[in-house]
Amino acid sequence: MxxxxxxxxxxxxxxxxxxxxxxxxxxxxxxxxxxxIVLMFMFVYVLGxxxxxxxxxxxxxxxxxxITTICYGISPTATAVNSDMTTGFINRLRVMxxxxxxxxxxxxxxxxxxxxxxxxxxxxxxxxxxFRPSASFPEWLGVIGIVVLTVVAIGWLxxxxxxxxxxxxxxxxxxxxxxxxxYLSSAFVPADKMGPGxxxxxxxxxxxxxxxxxxGLLTGAPSAGPAITAIAWCAGLTLIGxxxxxxTFTKRG
Amino acid sequence: MVAxxxxxxxxxxxxxxxxxxKIVLDGIDLHVRTGTIFALLGPxxxxxxxxxxxxxxxxxxxxxxxxxxxxxxxxxxxAVRAAIGVTGQFASVDDLLTGEENLLxxxxxxxxxxxxxxxxxxxxxxxFELVEAAGKLAASYSGGMRRKLDLAMTLVGEPQIxxxxxxxxxxxxxxxxxxxxxxxxxxxxxxTIFLTTQYLEEADQLADRIAVLDQGRLVAEGTAxxxxxxxxxSHVRLRFADRYELDVAAQVLHEASRxxxxxxxxxxxxxxxxxxxxxxxxxxxxxxxxxxxxxxxPDLDDVFLALTxxxxxxxxxx
Numbered sequence: 001m002x003x004x005x006x007x008x009x010x011x012x013x014x015x016x017x018x019x020x021x022x023x024x025x026x027x028x029x030x031x032x033x034x035x036x037i038v039l040m041f042m043f044v045y046v047l048g049x050x051x052x053x054x055x056x057x058x059x060x061x062x063x064x065x066x067i068t069t070i071c072y073g074i075s076p077t078a079t080a081v082n083s084d085m086t087t088g089f090i091n092r093l094r095v096m097x098x099x100x101x102x103x104x105x106x107x108x109x110x111x112x113x114x115x116x117x118x119x120x121x122x123x124x125x126x127x128x129x130x131f132r133p134s135a136s137f138p139e140w141l142g143v144i145g146i147v148v149l150t151v152v153a154i155g156w157l158x159x160x161x162x163x164x165x166x167x168x169x170x171x172x173x174x175x176x177x178x179x180x181x182x183y184l185s186s187a188f189v190p191a192d193k194m195g196p197g198x199x200x201x202x203x204x205x206x207x208x209x210x211x212x213x214x215x216g217l218l219t220g221a222p223s224a225g226p227a228i229t230a231i232a233w234c235a236g237l238t239l240i241g242x243x244x245x246x247x248t249f250t251k252r253g
Numbered sequence: 254m255v256a257x258x259x260x261x262x263x264x265x266x267x268x269x270x271x272x273x274x275k276i277v278l279d280g281i282d283l284h285v286r287t288g289t290i291f292a293l294l295g296p297x298x299x300x301x302x303x304x305x306x307x308x309x310x311x312x313x314x315x316x317x318x319x320x321x322x323x324x325x326x327x328x329x330x331x332a333v334r335a336a337i338g339v340t341g342q343f344a345s346v347d348d349l350l351t352g353e354e355n356l357l358x359x360x361x362x363x364x365x366x367x368x369x370x371x372x373x374x375x376x377x378x379x380x381f382e383l384v385e386a387a388g389k390l391a392a393s394y395s396g397g398m399r400r401k402l403d404l405a406m407t408l409v410g411e412p413q414i415x416x417x418x419x420x421x422x423x424x425x426x427x428x429x430x431x432x433x434x435x436x437x438x439x440x441x442x443x444x445t446i447f448l449t450t451q452y453l454e455e456a457d458q459l460a461d462r463i464a465v466l467d468q469g470r471l472v473a474e475g476t477a478x479x480x481x482x483x484x485x486x487s488h489v490r491l492r493f494a495d496r497y498e499l500d501v502a503a504q505v506l507h508e509a510s511r512x513x514x515x516x517x518x519x520x521x522x523x524x525x526x527x528x529x530x531x532x533x534x535x536x537x538x539x540x541x542x543x544x545x546x547x548x549x550x551p552d553l554d555d556v557f558l559a560l561t562x563x564x565x566x567x568x569x570x571x
Contacts, residue, residue, distance in 0.1 A: 006364065013361040017347065024349045024390065088345035095309050096410065097334040098362045 007099035014106030021080065022114060032073030032118040037125055039072075040065050043188055044129055051189055055219075059133070062126045063214035064187025067207055069122050070115045070151050071182060074158050075175035077111045081162030082171035090249070104245055107162075108155040115151045134220035142217045146227075149234035150210055154178065156241025163248040186211055206233035261320075262287045262414050262445035263308060268317035270303055277303045278314065279469035285462075287413075290436065290446040292460035294453065294557075299466045301449035302342060305418045308447065309339045322413055338412030342419050344399040348392035352383050352402050355391060359409040370409075377405040381435070397428030404435065415439065417448040421455060433459060453557060467561040480556045489529060491518045491536075492545040502541050506532075516544075 022029055043065070048057035084090050084103060093103055123131070135143065158174055165171035184198060185191070185207035194202055202208055209229035216222040263285040270278040277300045285291040295301050306312035308319055310330050319326040322336035346355050353374055360370025378387045381401040386394060391402060400420065407415060420436070421429040436459055440446055450456055456463045457477045464474040473480055491509075493499040493516045502518055503511050509518040522528040529548065536543060551559075 009364060010362060013358060017350065017358060020354070021349045088341035088343050089347065091311055091341055092339065092345050092406070093362070094311060095334055095337065095339045096359075096362055097331055 003099075007102060010099040010102035011105045011109075014102045015109055018080075018106050018110035022110065025076075028073075028076035029114055029117065031076075032069070032114055033121045035072045036065055036069040036118065036122050039068060040122060040125055040129070053190060056130065056132070058126060058129050058131045059219070060215070061188055062123070062131050062133075063211045063218060064182060064185070065122055065126070066119050066147060066214060067150065067185075067211055068179075068182040068187060069118050070147075070154055071175065071178040073115050073118050074111065074154060074178060075172050077107055077155065078158045078162035078165070078171040078174040079168045081107050081159050082165050082168045085163055086166075086168065100249065101246075104159050104249065107159050108152060111155040111158070112148060112151045116147070119147060133218040135218050136220060139217045139220060139222060142222065142227075143214055146210060146213055146217070146230060146234075149231065149238075153234040153237035153241065156238050156245060158241075160241045160244035160248060163245055181205065181207055182211075206230070206237065209233060260287050261285065262289075263291070263319075263321050263447060265308065265319045266317060268304070268307055268319065269315045270300075270307065270312070271315060277469050278307070281317070281466075281469075281471055283308075283464065283471075285445060285447055287445050288440065288443050289461040290440050290448065290459050292456035292463045293447070293449045293466055294451070294456045294463055295449070295466035296451055300469045301451075301466060302418055304466070305339070305416050305447070305449060309337060309416050310334055311339075335410075336412060337414045337416060338407035338410055339416045340400075340403050340407045340418065340420065342422070344396075344403040346391045346394075346399055346402050346406065349390060351388050351390055352394070352398075353378060353387040355402060355406055356409055359406045363410050365409075373409055377408060381405050395428075397424055397431065400424060400428070400432060401435070404432075408439075412444070414445045414447065417446065419449055419451065421450070421452070429455075465557065465560055472560045473556070480560075481551050483556065483559070487522050487551060488549050489520045489522060489532060490545075490547045490549060491520065491543050492516055493518075494542060494544050498542055501539065502536070502543075505535060505539050505541065 040061070043061050044058050048061065051057060051060075053060040081104070090103060094100075158178075161174040162171045165174070182188070184202050185205055186202060187207065191199055191202035191208055209226045210233065212226040213222070213230040216226065261284055263283060265281060265283040268278050268281040268283075269276075281300075281304060283291075283293075283304075293301055293304060303312065307314045307317075308321060308326070310326055310333055313327070321333045324332040324336070326333050346352075347358070350358065356374035356377055357370055360373060363370075365373070378384050381404070383398065383401060383405070386398060391399065394402065404417075404420070417436070421432050424432065433455070436446055436448070446459075448455075448459070460477065462474065462476055463480060465472045465480070473483065475483075491502065493502060496513070496516065499511065499513070499516050499518070503509065506518060506520055509520040511518050520532060522532065
């Protein structure tokens with residue numbers, strides 16, 4: 001068997017394992033779906049009318065909630081990767097000469113699919129709450145593309161963090177800054193309405209460009225500027241996460 | 254391949270490993286013959302797991318050469334990995350998979366054809382008496398069952414050499430017995446076993462050869478009998494009815510050490526029957542009445558104490 005087909009086969013085996021984990025621990029998926037829905041109600045029904053964002057608040061907030069959904073669904077990945085490391089599961093695979101990337105690839109792919117399912121739910125709820133995007137079919141494809149790039153970037157960072165953490169509990173904390181980051185972006189209120197310091201941070205952090213790109217695509221008015229910044233952020237973060245994960249994976253014995 | 258031809262499964266020389274300024278392995282030489290059980294005995298922190306990690310390609314030593322199954326660990330990693338199986342210190346089974354799924358996952362990772370993987374899994378489940386539990390999640394298994402499943406997962410690849418890092422730590426006595434039986438069966442099939450343990454009894458029971466590891470150095474190596482012989486710990490313990498008898502005996506047997514509380518004398522000897530008979534003759538000649546007499550031959554606990562100059566806490570507690 002060639003190296004590449006062995007690697008694909010190993011990744012498939014590991015992915016099957018991750019799917020079984022999801023079906024047997026449905027709480028992870030439930031949390032990934034439920035929490036963002038709660039946030040959606042909070043922001044759109046409870047708080048939304050108090051914000052003046054120039055459009056219907058549900059239209060404004062949905063792109064932000066899509067990204068928030070990714071962040072809220074990530075912590076099981078960090079915990080799972082870490083427990084693979086600390087329980088000796090990864091050592092077992094290493095000694096078997098299993099393709100090195102397989103177990104990590106599978107975690108990233110499973111995380112991506114879990115996020116996409118949760119995002120589909122959140123978009124569905126958004127529609128029920130009056131979300132009316134004017135995106136064309138290619139723009140929807142663009143939305144999916146940006147979302148996938150974002151999940152993969154966050155996924156690799158989380159995997160790296162999970163590998164580097166000492167215990168599954170501390171790995172779970174990986175998600176905490178991620179859960180806070182959307183609030184310091186243009187997810188729920190425009191960045192230019194924030195106080196000094198925070199405003200600059202919000203304008204330049206990766207989520208804002210990603211959310212603005214999604215917002216542009218969903219309102220049928222995409223603009224290249226934020227899109228290029230967003231794609232560059234995703235590519236950069238993916239690279240950092242991947243390299244960090246790979247070094248940690250190789251190093252720890 | 255020279256190492257393989259002379260019947261050695263593992264040959265290591267001059268292994269050194271340090272983390273920052275902490276020396277973990279300080280020049281280890283090991284030689285394990287094919288088809289035997291080799292026990293690396295030592296307390297927590299002696300460097301046992303580090304040794305296993307080096308021998309199993311998981312860790313690169315700072316210095317030294319390791320040949321496993323005839324292949325150099327540093328340059329022929331893949332060939333070494335194909336020949337070995339490793340069961341770590343903690344049962345690394347997947348809790349959210351069933352026993353059977355765990356085994357099939359191993360078969361898939363070894364790229365075995367589906368039917369063959371299923372056959373091997375069925376056979377191992379049967380052999381390890383896990384057939385009933387095969388469809389249950391590993392999370393519901395007892396400690397003993399997890400260890401068995403863990404070992405079964407290692408056996409899917411039919412390794413020639415198996416490394417077991419503390420295979421019975423934390424198991425109840427019955428599960429420990431079962432594990433011992435399994436290990437002995439494996440060797441009967443021609444497999445080589447390298448195990449680490451902090452239990453002297455375990456090394457004594459299982460191993461053909463034992464190496465004692467203490468603070469990164471091998472302080473002794475040999476069969477259990479050889480190690481016991483290295484320790485002049487044989488003695489006779491004599492107990493007397495009263496203080497008077499004890500005083501008289503102590504005057505006659507001046508080489509003995511006395512314990513006034515217990516009214517006992519501890520008389521060292523070479524372990525031979527002749528020396529004990531001479532002792533009894535001396536007691537008779539002075540008409541000394543002995544209440545109770547017991548002969549102590551050294552066990553591995555004494556060996557450990559004598560070799561390392563400090564006790565093995567975990568062991569003496571048991």
